[in-house]
Amino acid sequence: xxxxxxxxxxxxxxxxxxxxAAVGFERERNEWAAGLRTxxxxxxxxxxxMIVSTYGYSDVLGVEGFDVDPSxxxxxxxxGVGFLGAGTILFLKQEVVKGLTTAAAxxxxxxxxxxxxxxxxxxxxxxTFLMLFVLAGVKWLEKRFLNREPVRTxxxxxxxxxxxxxxxxxxxxxxxxxxxxxxxIKASANGGREIVIVxxxxxxxxxxxxxxxxxxxxxxxxxxxx
Numbered sequence: 001x002x003x004x005x006x007x008x009x010x011x012x013x014x015x016x017x018x019x020x021a022a023v024g025f026e027r028e029r030n031e032w033a034a035g036l037r038t039x040x041x042x043x044x045x046x047x048x049x050m051i052v053s054t055y056g057y058s059d060v061l062g063v064e065g066f067d068v069d070p071s072x073x074x075x076x077x078x079x080g081v082g083f084l085g086a087g088t089i090l091f092l093k094q095e096v097v098k099g100l101t102t103a104a105a106x107x108x109x110x111x112x113x114x115x116x117x118x119x120x121x122x123x124x125x126x127x128t129f130l131m132l133f134v135l136a137g138v139k140w141l142e143k144r145f146l147n148r149e150p151v152r153t154x155x156x157x158x159x160x161x162x163x164x165x166x167x168x169x170x171x172x173x174x175x176x177x178x179x180x181x182x183x184x185i186k187a188s189a190n191g192g193r194e195i196v197i198v199x200x201x202x203x204x205x206x207x208x209x210x211x212x213x214x215x216x217x218x219x220x221x222x223x224x225x226x
Contacts (some may be wrong), residue, residue, distance in 0.1 A: 003055050008119075019128040023109050027102055028136050029204075034102050042081060042106055043113035050074045050117025067119035074114055081110040100153035105135065149183055151198050154212070157226040160191040162220020169195060172214055176207050192222070 020043025021036060028035030053073035067104055084106060108131055115124035158164050166183055182198040209225060216224045 004119075004188070005050075009051060010016070010221075012051060012116050013044055013047050015121060015124065016043045016113045019043060019116065019124055022128055023105055023112075023131055026132060027105060032214035034106055037205050039106065042084070043116070045111045046077050046110040046113025047145050049077050050114045054118065063160050074117070077110055077114060078107070079105050100136070105131065119215065122204050151200060152208075152226065154197045154199070154215075154225075156195045156197070156215055156221060157188055157191045157223040159222050160193075162192070164218055164220050166195060168218070169215060169219060170199065172211060173197070173199065175212055178207070178211065 005180075019041055020040040023035075023043075024036035024039030025081050047071075050073075056073075081181060086103065098104050108127070112124045115127065129164060151217060166185065170180060170183075178199050184193050184196040186196070188194045212224045212226060215221060
């Protein structure tokens, strides 16, 4: 098997880098554990593994006494990335699991990298566009049309002396375009109040951190938990 040119090798790696960065940027924008750099590195590494798997043993192929399967290196990428994706999955309380989509994105971008390493540019580009549609477009459809929209809960504990009202907190949430789904008020053990607010989970981490800091900065607020 004839080795491809240096230009072709670089081209395949660069295309893998660009496609991996495109998917990684979408994950980074939503501040998930695996973002721009992780997806880019997985894509480039997968492309390199495919190139090495295909052409790295060309000098011993067909030589008597050597039994080489060029597909083995590339095949191990799929299972290897599975372990990396497992590190992005968080098992929270009850049956709440986070990070499955990001883990699937890592696995998928590894396949895109393999396609780039094999010179299948059209398949790699088409798969990347489909991945971006699923990650960004389908998420919008879930938010817009599904009734079982995942939610977040924020608990605000207020001291007994505070005159803070629910409307004050709602005003802050409205300023950040957070749509409140449900509000509950209950008495705290210290004689104060606890306001529990339920809203859509489709809000960026950065926005939620700003909301928490602003609410916690109000006089009389003892604790804010998200």
